[in-house]
Amino acid sequence: MAWSAARPLEIRRVGTAAVQIDWSDGHRSEYSNRDLRHACPCAECRERRPPKESADAVPVHPTEIQLVGRYALQFRWSDGHDTGIYTFQSLRAACPCAECRAREEGKGTG
Amino acid sequence: MSASFEEVRARLAGIRAPGSGKNLLAAGMVQGLEVSEGQVSVRLARGQLPPAVLGSVIAQVRRELASLEGVRGVDVQVEAGAGDRPVSAAESGPIAGVGDIVAVASAKGGVGKSTVAVNLALALSARGLRIGLLDADIYGPSLPTMMGISGRPRAEDGKIVPLEKYGLQLMSMGFFLEDKSPVIWRGPLVMGLVRQFLRDVRWGDVDVLVIDLPPGTGDAALTLVQQVPVTGGVVVTTPQDVALLDVERGIAMFREVDTPVLGVIENMSFYECPECGTRDEIFGSGGGAHIAERFGVPLLGQIPLLPAIGESGDTGKPLVADEPDHPVSRVFAAIGARVWGAIEAARTPAPKILV
Numbered sequence: 001m002a003w004s005a006a007r008p009l010e011i012r013r014v015g016t017a018a019v020q021i022d023w024s025d026g027h028r029s030e031y032s033n034r035d036l037r038h039a040c041p042c043a044e045c046r047e048r049r050p051p052k053e054s055a056d057a058v059p060v061h062p063t064e065i066q067l068v069g070r071y072a073l074q075f076r077w078s079d080g081h082d083t084g085i086y087t088f089q090s091l092r093a094a095c096p097c098a099e100c101r102a103r104e105e106g107k108g109t110g
Numbered sequence: 111m112s113a114s115f116e117e118v119r120a121r122l123a124g125i126r127a128p129g130s131g132k133n134l135l136a137a138g139m140v141q142g143l144e145v146s147e148g149q150v151s152v153r154l155a156r157g158q159l160p161p162a163v164l165g166s167v168i169a170q171v172r173r174e175l176a177s178l179e180g181v182r183g184v185d186v187q188v189e190a191g192a193g194d195r196p197v198s199a200a201e202s203g204p205i206a207g208v209g210d211i212v213a214v215a216s217a218k219g220g221v222g223k224s225t226v227a228v229n230l231a232l233a234l235s236a237r238g239l240r241i242g243l244l245d246a247d248i249y250g251p252s253l254p255t256m257m258g259i260s261g262r263p264r265a266e267d268g269k270i271v272p273l274e275k276y277g278l279q280l281m282s283m284g285f286f287l288e289d290k291s292p293v294i295w296r297g298p299l300v301m302g303l304v305r306q307f308l309r310d311v312r313w314g315d316v317d318v319l320v321i322d323l324p325p326g327t328g329d330a331a332l333t334l335v336q337q338v339p340v341t342g343g344v345v346v347t348t349p350q351d352v353a354l355l356d357v358e359r360g361i362a363m364f365r366e367v368d369t370p371v372l373g374v375i376e377n378m379s380f381y382e383c384p385e386c387g388t389r390d391e392i393f394g395s396g397g398g399a400h401i402a403e404r405f406g407v408p409l410l411g412q413i414p415l416l417p418a419i420g421e422s423g424d425t426g427k428p429l430v431a432d433e434p435d436h437p438v439s440r441v442f443a444a445i446g447a448r449v450w451g452a453i454e455a456a457r458t459p460a461p462k463i464l465v
Contacts, residue, residue, distance in 0.1 A: 012464040019465075024458075065465045070339045070458070071368035088368060 008088055011073065016061040021091065029095040033061045037077055039094065040084035112148040113180035119143065121174045122152070128163045139167070141189055148182035150175050155189050160310065161303050162262070162270065164188070165286025204460065207313035208242065210341040210453050212320050212372065213334070215363065217356030219325040222377040223346045224252045225423050226413070227322035229439075230344070230375075232430035233446030234318055235277050242272065242279040242316035246304050246334060247324045251284030258426015262286065269312040276431040281311050304334055318453065327363040335367050342372035342456040344410065344449065349376055354400070361405050371407045372452035375445060379412035408452070411445035413438060 006023040014020050019036060021029045037060050038049075064076035068085050076082040093104070119135065127137035134140050134154075142153035152171055156164055168186050175184045205211075214230065216223040228243065235241040245253035254260050259275045263285055272279040283303065313319065321340075324330040335343065345360035357374055364371050401409050413419070416438060422429040430439045 007458055008461040009459075010462045010464065062465055065463050067339070067460060067463065069336050069367055069369075070460075071336075073463075 006088075006092060008073075008091075011065060013062065016059070019062060019065075023092065027095070027097075027100075029091070029097060029100075031091075031094070031096060034059070035096065036062075036075070036086075037079075037081075039086075040075075040081065041086060041090065042081075042083040045081075045084065112182075113145060113150070113178050115143070115145045117178060118145050118150055118175060118181070121178055122171070125167070125170055125174060128159060128167060134167075134171075142187075148180050149185075150181055150183070151185040151187070153187045153189060156302070160270075161283060161306055162265065162286050164303075165283070168287065204339055205308055205313070205319070207315050208319045209315075209317045210319070210457065211338055212318055212449065212453065213323050213340045213343045213364075213369070214320060214346060215323045215327070215331060215335075215343055215360050216325055216346045217327050217359040221346050221348050221356075222413075222419075223325060224256060224322050225419060225428075226346045226375055226377055227320055228253070228256050228423070228428045229430045229442045230446060230449065231278055231320040232276060232428055233439075233442040234320070234450060236430070236434065236443065237446055237450060239317040239450070240279075240315060241277070242281070242313050242319040244307055244311075244319060244321045245280075245282035245284065246307065246321050248283040248303055249324060251282045251287070252423075253280060253282035253322070254284040255426060256423045256428060260285070266312065268310070270307075270310055271312050272314075276428070279314060279316060281307055283307075304330075305337065308338055318450075327359045332363055332366070335364060335369055339460065340364075340367075340369045341453050342370045344372050345374045345407075346377055347374060348378045354404075357401060358405065361407060370452075370456040371405075372449055372456060373408040373410035374401045374405075375410050376401075376412045378415040381415045408448070410448045410452075411441055413441055413445075 006025040006027065008021045009024055010022040012020050014030065016033070018033060019031050021031075023029065058079060060077045060079050062075045063078050064082075066074045066076075068074050071089075072085045072087040073091070074082065074085050122140055122143070123133045123135045125134045126132070127134050127139050130137045139155050139157060140152060141155045142151070144151040152175070154167070154171070159167065168188070171186060172184050175181055212230075214223055214227040224245070224247065231241050231243040243253065245251050257275050257278075257280060259273055259280065261273060263270050263273050263281070265271070270281070272281045273285065274280065321334070321338075323334060343360075343364040345357055345364075347354070347357045347360070361371050401407065418433075418436070419429055419438060422432055429436055430442050433439055
């Protein structure tokens with residue numbers, strides 16, 4: 001996972017479908033709520049991660065996002081779940097844009 | 111004749127539990143009690159009590175039991191209560207009345223971290239900044255002794271008002287403990303108390319809050335830097351090789367939570383003979399200089415080993431406040447200037463959250 005010095009400048013909700021982050025290096029990431037919720041890093045979710053398809057059953061969106069220290073965000077989801085702490089590093093590494101994916105995959109194989 | 115279990119119990123039943131109208135036993139605050147040959151161990155549940163009230167309960171328990179005939183010693187342990195949840199994002203945002211936060215860490219005890227924290231706070235204050243100093247070492251709070259200050263902070267509208275001396279706003283668990291006997295704090299209680307010190311204290315618009323972290327890079331220190339928006343960390347070390355390994359751990363702790371390391375302060379760097387002025391590098395030389403290269407963080411300064419530094423702490427007159435023109439005070443002034451510069455460089459605005 002590449003380390004990035006970029007920090008989020010602005011985090012915003014895009015309707016009920018996605019969350020957008022503007023980074024200090026000018027990059028913009030857009031995460032679907034489904035993927036974010038599915039990637040919840042809390043111990044409980046990691047323990048019994050459901051197959052991705054089942055996440056479609058109940059669409060969720062964040063009802064609240066809070067800053068944790070200077071390094072992470074905590075999401076409260078519309079399904080009531082709120083124990084996942086997403087570090088800036090992990091969010092940036094998980095940016096789903098084509099450019100970032102290509103870079104991450106290039107790393108994996110090279 | 112040793113005191114009996116029943117006698118001790120009766121004494122505890124005579125102490126009122128704050129905020130309940132019941133005695134400690136009836137209120138369920140006593141979680142465990144052992145009496146063995148005059149040695150009494152009491153385990154208290156903290157419940158939701160704020161630190162100040164808890165401190166007075168502990169003091170009262172000690173006083174009551176110690177006055178009982180046939181009691182040789184009293185151990186008090188405090189266990190976490192419902193208010194000591196491990197992490198809550200609501201409490202990790204900015205702190206009211208506080209600008210930047212500098213956390214002073216060491217990877218182990220005995221390197222003079224608290225002395226450095228106090229004198230660094232004074233050096234920053236001498237630059238005309240408003241400074242708060244939080245002694246987060248609740249295991250062995252040393253701030254009251256080092257600043258020569260005692261007394262209990264008052265509460266105003268549910269907030270604790272810091273004590274003031276030498277122009278600093280001061281907070282320490284030591285202000286709430288009436289004697290110096292060690293208290294054994296367990297588990298998440300530590301964080302619960304520290305969080306209250308951060309959130310429930312009325313800091314009066316300080317530019318910089320200097321936090322003297324608990325020693326080491328263990329859970330207590332790490333959790334603290336995770337939960338407050340620390341602008342930057344400072345690692346205090348001594349020049350031995352072993353201590354350099356400690357520096358690495360200290361730096362790793364801050365990096366784990368994406369907190370910039372402002373630099374390293376090398377304490378007890380050398381001994382300068384007061385008679386002839388010869389410098390004797392008793393712990394070996396150049397340790398600190400390697401730090402910059404090896405870890406990519408600046409060496410903020412080297413403080414000599416001088417009796418005056420320790421003595422000034424023991425008598426409650428920190429060197430920088432008491433003798434501002436002392437050569438070591440000038441070293442601290444230079445460190446203060448570098449730390450302030452590093453703070454300004456490290457400051458990153460909090461992201462805007464539009465949800």
